Amino acid sequence: TPAQLIDQIIALELTMLQTVPVRQRSFCQEEPQRFSLYRRAQFVSWSLRTLSSYLEDLLVAQKADVNLLTLKYAQMENLLPRRNDTQLVEPLVDAMCQWQGEFMARYPHFMAQGRPLREGDTNSGETSFETHLRGELESYSTATLESLWRDVQCLQQQGKSMSEQTYAYLVQQWGLDSVDHLEAFMERHPGVHPAPKSAEKSPPSETVSCA
Secondary structure (H helix, E strand, O other), X not given: OHHHHHHHHHHHHHHHHOOOXXXXXXXXXXXXXXXXXXXXXXXXXOOHHHHHHHHHHHHHHHHOOOOHHHHHHHHHOOOOOOXXXXXXXXXXXXXXXXXXXXXXXXXXXXXXXXXXXXXXXXXXXXXXXXXXXXXXXXXXXXXXXXXXXXXXXXXXXXXXXXXXXXXXXXXXXXXXXXXXXXXXXHHHOOOOOOOOOOHHHOOOOOXXXXX
């Protein structure tokens, strides 16, 4: 089932996350439960085919003693050359950035503390949604990229959005009614998150900053 595949994916990613070489341990490394929540939110909109393909990426990498999360962060920091074996990374970046931009415009109070959308929107020390996304996509196999692209096209045809599905899942896990209700609350109370039912899953001060 999708849930079982996601569990396996997150278990492998967490193992890799803990061994990513860093000068200082990251927020995600210190809070694996929160990392798991955000990754699960990302994967809920993926098809069974794409989940299976990415799980295979992780298993192949593990067998070869390759850390895909290390590659992801190295790509984000421009420490590795861009891939030239596929033309799918940029179309995926464009489609997902469009969804994210539309979501940010619709829910400006909720997203006020999130990542800047594009590379040109960042200040010193910030990582944009675009940069983070491109680094992650660069770490996927061609088969996973092709499957994810089919997922994106399917959602586009249905008028749906991965960003909407991701945040709807997060808000549900926080024990809140809906993104619309959260946005209305935060418009009335800037910078304040309503208390969720579970403190373990409480919204962070920065929206979706870990993954």
